[in-house]
Amino acid sequence: MRIAPEQDRLHAQIAFAVEIDKLKRVIRRNNLMDDSRRENDAEHSWHVALLAMALAEHAPPGTDIPRVVAMLLVHDLVEIDAGDTFIYDPLAVAAQADAERAAADRIFALLPEPQGSQLRGLWEEFEDRVTPEARFAKALDRLAPILANHLNDGGTWRLHSVKAHQVLEKVEIIEQGSPSLGAYARELVRLSVMRGHLAE
Numbered sequence: 001m002r003i004a005p006e007q008d009r010l011h012a013q014i015a016f017a018v019e020i021d022k023l024k025r026v027i028r029r030n031n032l033m034d035d036s037r038r039e040n041d042a043e044h045s046w047h048v049a050l051l052a053m054a055l056a057e058h059a060p061p062g063t064d065i066p067r068v069v070a071m072l073l074v075h076d077l078v079e080i081d082a083g084d085t086f087i088y089d090p091l092a093v094a095a096q097a098d099a100e101r102a103a104a105d106r107i108f109a110l111l112p113e114p115q116g117s118q119l120r121g122l123w124e125e126f127e128d129r130v131t132p133e134a135r136f137a138k139a140l141d142r143l144a145p146i147l148a149n150h151l152n153d154g155g156t157w158r159l160h161s162v163k164a165h166q167v168l169e170k171v172e173i174i175e176q177g178s179p180s181l182g183a184y185a186r187e188l189v190r191l192s193v194m195r196g197h198l199a200e
Helices: 005-025 041-054 065-074 090-110 115-128 132-151 155-159 164-177 179-194
Strands: 027-031 038-040
Touching: 005 038, 005 041, 005 090, 027 041, 027 132, 027 155, 038 041, 041 065, 041 132, 065 115, 065 132, 090 115, 115 132, 132 155, 132 164, 132 179, 164 179
Parallel strands: none
Antiparallel strands: 027 038
């Protein structure tokens, strides 16, 4: 007996749902803001998606916030295969693009069309940072760990001997997506240095 096309679609969508559950097992370098444990990728994606809603007024005028939220919910799915890359490790970052593209090829292809292409398009838009939505999404993605490290007394920064100039390079990305959030991030860096939680 032949399975109806709608059943094929459902099976593919359920397979995708099962696969993306693995994001909960990808452990990031950053600790939670209370420093109780390390954060996983699913928690990070949920957090920055909600930040897009909470901080929407800091986006450029006309930014499509629901699109930003969708982008942030899919932006780290590739880490199911590629793993979390420590952004202050230049060798790991250099190898990241190819690994993540291969992961995108596999993971988004689990969905039926046009869903797979739509989600893949959101991921590519986030990576390319050409649209205001992508730049704002990337700004939030970079702001979250800076805020966490500021609140947990330098957590990952101190553990890996990260310097202020390295963090300020990430702040430039925040400024491209939101000048007001960029200014806020610069102040967090200044305060963290002043308190001895981030080396100059």
